[in-house]
Amino acid sequence: MMKQYLGVLATALLLTLGVHAHVHADDERHAERSFALIGDVPYGTAVEAKFDNVIDSINAAPHVRFVVHDGDVKAGSERCDDALLQKRFNQFQKFRDGVIVTPGDNDWTDCHRANNGGYLPTERLAKFREIYYPVPGMTSGQHRFPVRTQATMAGFEDYVENMMWGFNGTVMATVHVVGSNNGLDPWNQIDPTDSYDTPRPDRLAEVQAREAAALAWIDEVFAQAVARHAAGVMIAMQANPNFDLPASDLQRQGFNKLLERITQHAVAFGKPVLLAHGDSHYFRVDKPLAGPVKPSGSQMLENVTRVENFGAQNVHWVEVFVDPRDPNVFRVEPRIVKANLFAR
Numbered sequence: 001m002m003k004q005y006l007g008v009l010a011t012a013l014l015l016t017l018g019v020h021a022h023v024h025a026d027d028e029r030h031a032e033r034s035f036a037l038i039g040d041v042p043y044g045t046a047v048e049a050k051f052d053n054v055i056d057s058i059n060a061a062p063h064v065r066f067v068v069h070d071g072d073v074k075a076g077s078e079r080c081d082d083a084l085l086q087k088r089f090n091q092f093q094k095f096r097d098g099v100i101v102t103p104g105d106n107d108w109t110d111c112h113r114a115n116n117g118g119y120l121p122t123e124r125l126a127k128f129r130e131i132y133y134p135v136p137g138m139t140s141g142q143h144r145f146p147v148r149t150q151a152t153m154a155g156f157e158d159y160v161e162n163m164m165w166g167f168n169g170t171v172m173a174t175v176h177v178v179g180s181n182n183g184l185d186p187w188n189q190i191d192p193t194d195s196y197d198t199p200r201p202d203r204l205a206e207v208q209a210r211e212a213a214a215l216a217w218i219d220e221v222f223a224q225a226v227a228r229h230a231a232g233v234m235i236a237m238q239a240n241p242n243f244d245l246p247a248s249d250l251q252r253q254g255f256n257k258l259l260e261r262i263t264q265h266a267v268a269f270g271k272p273v274l275l276a277h278g279d280s281h282y283f284r285v286d287k288p289l290a291g292p293v294k295p296s297g298s299q300m301l302e303n304v305t306r307v308e309n310f311g312a313q314n315v316h317w318v319e320v321f322v323d324p325r326d327p328n329v330f331r332v333e334p335r336i337v338k339a340n341l342f343a344r
Contacts, residue, residue, distance in 0.1 A: 033168050034063040037318040039238065039278030040311025043075035050315040051091065053339040058317060059096045066097045067141065070278045070309065071104025071178065071238025080111035080124050089131050098139035101132050102161055104238040105179035112187035121187060122206055133160040150217050162217045164224065169324035170232040171225040175214045177237035179279045182254030183207040215261050222265040231324035232272040240279035243288035266304050267291050272329040273304045281311035285332045307332050315340045
């Protein structure tokens, strides 16, 4: 069984050590290899048993090499207590593969809500990092493997959750971008004076610092992809960045710089880019990002694909196959867990 993890391990080690080499092992490039994408789950204790069914399904999948959970390990109405965060982390350790998690807004940003315990969100973020990244630079799960973490970059030591690794000729990464307008929504249930017009200084400072980290990490992801002649790039984040809204909309304010940076790099990179996210609980695969066209205007950016995982009460998972021989590189297939079907 261990040999199936060696491809991820070897490439991850190269990324971790900063070795600028193109990995092209034939056994990696000519085999069906995939990863599992989940997120926004489990929402409430009643769903934990269904999530166990998802874990069993993924563990039995022959091609899956690791699991990406792109945020929200709890419902927006659940308390953000240490015990619940630890309980969900422990459940993730049932996965036989390595598990990579990026935080969601339910996990810390929205913990100011009274029904979440009225926590200071930045304190909850520190606790989330403590629980979910016990060994910075390593995944969790039963077959852990090393990843590169942004915490090794000068000036970004706190951002253990931003990770990068290689898989089957591609470069993959998580970027800490959350719902609630990427943290711009006020913490008004612990501070009624906090608003868009009069933001709390600590909330605004956190948003700006995390955005700076995300932009630097996106730059590094594409720099690594270019240096390695990677076949594609996958970036996972929690937030649905509201592709369908105009840049002038208030609810795009927290995502505009990130989308602009991804667009710039995707145009220059020219190869397939997969953006994975959760947040709105609607499984879909589409091409929502627009890029500049000559002589003026913008149109669909053909090499960028968005995949949104199942979420909340739709407790299933998505399998993403990665094949550098395929011009599209990424192939997305939904996996419906029969035990979790709604009664008809």
